Amino acid sequence: MVNIYTEKDANLSRLDGKTVGIIGYGSQGHAHALNLYDSGVNVMVGLYEGSPSRENARNAGLTVDSVAEVTKASDVIMVAVPDHVQKDVYRDEIQPNLGPGAALMFAHGFTIHYGFVAPPPSVDVLMIAPKAPGHRMREHFVQEGIGVPCLLAVHQDATGNAKEIGLAYAAGIGCAKAGVLETTFKDETESDLFGEQSVLCGGVTSLINMAFETLVERGYPPEIAYFECLHELKMIVDLIQQGGFNYMRYSVSDTAEYGDLTRGNRVIDENVRSNMHRVLDDIQSGAFAKEWMSECDEGRHNFLRLRQEARTSRIHEVGRGLREIMPWLNPREIE
Numbered sequence: 001m002v003n004i005y006t007e008k009d010a011n012l013s014r015l016d017g018k019t020v021g022i023i024g025y026g027s028q029g030h031a032h033a034l035n036l037y038d039s040g041v042n043v044m045v046g047l048y049e050g051s052p053s054r055e056n057a058r059n060a061g062l063t064v065d066s067v068a069e070v071t072k073a074s075d076v077i078m079v080a081v082p083d084h085v086q087k088d089v090y091r092d093e094i095q096p097n098l099g100p101g102a103a104l105m106f107a108h109g110f111t112i113h114y115g116f117v118a119p120p121p122s123v124d125v126l127m128i129a130p131k132a133p134g135h136r137m138r139e140h141f142v143q144e145g146i147g148v149p150c151l152l153a154v155h156q157d158a159t160g161n162a163k164e165i166g167l168a169y170a171a172g173i174g175c176a177k178a179g180v181l182e183t184t185f186k187d188e189t190e191s192d193l194f195g196e197q198s199v200l201c202g203g204v205t206s207l208i209n210m211a212f213e214t215l216v217e218r219g220y221p222p223e224i225a226y227f228e229c230l231h232e233l234k235m236i237v238d239l240i241q242q243g244g245f246n247y248m249r250y251s252v253s254d255t256a257e258y259g260d261l262t263r264g265n266r267v268i269d270e271n272v273r274s275n276m277h278r279v280l281d282d283i284q285s286g287a288f289a290k291e292w293m294s295e296c297d298e299g300r301h302n303f304l305r306l307r308q309e310a311r312t313s314r315i316h317e318v319g320r321g322l323r324e325i326m327p328w329l330n331p332r333e334i335e
């Protein structure tokens with residue numbers, strides 16, 4: 001069983017008199033900075049000169065400076081820039097300004113686990129990884145006063161206080177309200193990559209797309225295929241989240257349940273299981289991390305081409321038209 005900590009285990013006052021520097025103001029960075037600020041923590045935001053996020057952060061009342069200056073001024077530094085730039089930002093701006101006894105924090109274990117960043121032994125190195133997109137985390141905090149769960153891991157405990165700092169930070173961003181699960185950089189990194197590749201992002205979009213194309217190829221109207229294979233998925237996932245597979249199956253018709261139990265594993269068969277093992281092998285061996293970092297170092301040509309192809313695919317064209325007639329979904333179109 002993993003240790004699960006909540007607010008009673010966390011002491012926000014561990015951050016009293018300390019400055020927390022949030023490096024980056026994107027999805028995670030803005031949510032961490034604003035939630036900590038609202039919790040009364042002394043926050044600074046570190047961004048490069050000319051970053052469009054600078055104005056957003058200032059307009060929200062936050063103090064903004066360069067990454068180097070914020071690192072110098074901070075006792076706790078959260079690295080919330082994209083994983084693939086962390087190596088360079090760390091080498092050029094963070095590492096030269098990192099004082100002994102500082103806490104260097106990450107929201108995902110990628111750069112530390114795969115060795116792209118190797119901090120000196122004089123600092124604490126830990127992770128608070130919220131299990132939600134940053135914008136959802138901020139919305140929950142503001143609108144409902146609730147938190148999202150997060151993972152805590154300590155990679156290096158120079159001061160002997162790393163875990164307490166992590167728990168205080170989790171309280172400040174609201175995660176301790178939901179639950180802080182203790183893990184390791186290895187387990188967080190590898191399970192996070194596997195989850196997003198095989199289910200959350202890669203698996204689910206491939207499943208939807210293949211089913212959509214199958215119906216369209218066999219002459220069914222794309223609009224009908226879109227509703228069946230994509231739009232309805234959220235309602236099914238909500239039931240699964242609320243009460244597991246049992247509650248979803250209880251809620252759907254017996255016909256749907258019989259089809260599920262007899263056809264599901266024909267679609268997702270043992271080949272898929274072995275594919276998943278191979279995907280996990282690449283994660284564990286570091287092959288995926290190496291490939292992704294090289295892709296970034298070499299100008300991301302392959303990535304940008306794949307992204308463009310996906311953005312202009314048939315399901316996207318059909319979906320855009322249908323979302324227009326459902327304004328209550330608050331459609332967001334990325335071109």
Ligand code: NAD
Pocket residue numbers: 023024025026027028029046047048051052053067079080081082083085089107108129130131132133134135
């Ligand atoms: P993001 O792309 O949304 O935001 C990145 C921010 O970094 C932007 O403000 C950008 O201007 C800034 N930035 C980019 N290059 C910079 C540089 N060279 N110097 C200074 N600032 C720079 O990133 P994100 O999705 O919030 O990811 C940040 C970290 O959080 C990653 O480690 C990621 O794995 C982790 N994480 C993200 C989510 C999520 O909700 N997106 C969830 C859990 C963990």
Ligand code: MG
Pocket residue numbers: none
């Ligand atoms: Mg993105």
Ligand code: MG
Pocket residue numbers: 192195196
């Ligand atoms: Mg994840």
Ligand code: MG
Pocket residue numbers: 108192193196
């Ligand atoms: Mg991830």
Ligand code: MG
Pocket residue numbers: none
């Ligand atoms: Mg149906």
Ligand code: MG
Pocket residue numbers: 249250251252253254257
């Ligand atoms: Mg039923």
